[in-house]
Amino acid sequence: MSISAPGPSPSPSPQPGAAPTPPGPYLPQAAQVLRSPQGLATALTALLSVGAAVDVFSSGVSLYTWKLMKDFIADPTTIDNDSLNLSDSLSTLTGFAQNVLRLVTGVVFILWFHRVRCNGQVFRPDGFSQSAGWAIGGWFVPFANLFFPYRTARETWDASTQYAPDGSYRQVSGTPVVAWWLAFVASMILNRVLSLRYTNAETPEAIRDVSSFGAVSDLSSVVAAVLAIVFVRKLTALQRVKATQGPNAAA
Numbered sequence: 001m002s003i004s005a006p007g008p009s010p011s012p013s014p015q016p017g018a019a020p021t022p023p024g025p026y027l028p029q030a031a032q033v034l035r036s037p038q039g040l041a042t043a044l045t046a047l048l049s050v051g052a053a054v055d056v057f058s059s060g061v062s063l064y065t066w067k068l069m070k071d072f073i074a075d076p077t078t079i080d081n082d083s084l085n086l087s088d089s090l091s092t093l094t095g096f097a098q099n100v101l102r103l104v105t106g107v108v109f110i111l112w113f114h115r116v117r118c119n120g121q122v123f124r125p126d127g128f129s130q131s132a133g134w135a136i137g138g139w140f141v142p143f144a145n146l147f148f149p150y151r152t153a154r155e156t157w158d159a160s161t162q163y164a165p166d167g168s169y170r171q172v173s174g175t176p177v178v179a180w181w182l183a184f185v186a187s188m189i190l191n192r193v194l195s196l197r198y199t200n201a202e203t204p205e206a207i208r209d210v211s212s213f214g215a216v217s218d219l220s221s222v223v224a225a226v227l228a229i230v231f232v233r234k235l236t237a238l239q240r241v242k243a244t245q246g247p248n249a250a251a
Contacts, residue, residue: 034119034243040112041236045229047105052225054101058094059218062211065091069208110136112232117152119239120159123247127159128152150181153231160238165251172238180224180231187224190217 065087072079117135121128129151130138138148157177164170194210194217201210 034122034239035115036243037112037115037119037236037239040108040115041232043108044105044112044232047101047108048225048229048232051098051101051105052222054094054097055218055221055225058098059215059222061087061090061094062214062218066208066211066215069204069211073204073208109228109232110139113149113152116160116235116239117156119243120156123239123242124159128155146185150177153177153181153235157235157238160235160242162238162242162245162249163247165249167248170249176227176231176234180227183220183224183227187217187220190220193217 068079068083068087114132114135117128117132121132130148134148135152135156138152139145141148154174154177157172157174161170161172190213194214197206197210197213201207
């Protein structure tokens with residue numbers, strides 16, 4: 001997309017002898033050009049899909065470890081060192097893969113998120129309560145990151161929606177935004193709790209319990225990834241339609 005938005009009107013020249021106008025508060029200017037988020041959305045879909053597959057595998061590893069610990073607690077002689085070493089190796093491998101994928105996916109997601117937010121500013125300059133920079137910074141402010149990104153996402157979603165054929169406001173369900181955000185926050189909290197519990201797990205009983213919790217946490221990440229894909233694809237499609245067909249929906 002490369003549609004230019006009209007620039008701001010020039011300020012009138014001061015009249016001779018008139019007192020200078022005091023500077024007003026700074027207001028960020030709206031973005032002037034739409035930029036297609038399609039490439040980033042495609043990359044995100046691929047990364048989220050791979051991440052979900054790794055999380056499913058990790059959930060299986062956690063269940064395997066849970067079974068080993070359960071059997072070990074019942075009768076230590078039934079478990080050999082090879083099984084324990086395999087469990088440790090798989091857990092280390094999947095944990096490393098998850099950390100790398102989450103880092104890369106997070107970077108690409110924020111790039112996409114900022115781009116669609118800037119496009120939303122072109123579609124509807126008065127539709128946002130914060131500047132576009134918060135599409136990035138909002139993720140890194142403690143406690144505020146539980147709400148700021150959602151507000152940006154919802155305002156971008158509304159700004160990217162076409163108006164009715166007569167130019168009146170037309171509301172489109174924001175369920176994909178709400179579902180993605182709730183799943184993401186739940187997954188983030190579960191992963192944080194898992195990390196703390198895993199660090200403190202030293203006995204077979206503790207490892208058994210944390211392994212079952214890890215399987216649940218990984219599955220929550222799968223749900224969050226699937227809903228993120230739906231949100232990314234639908235918002236990208238909304239912006240593509242509004243950019244190519246205009247601000248009003250066809251009659």
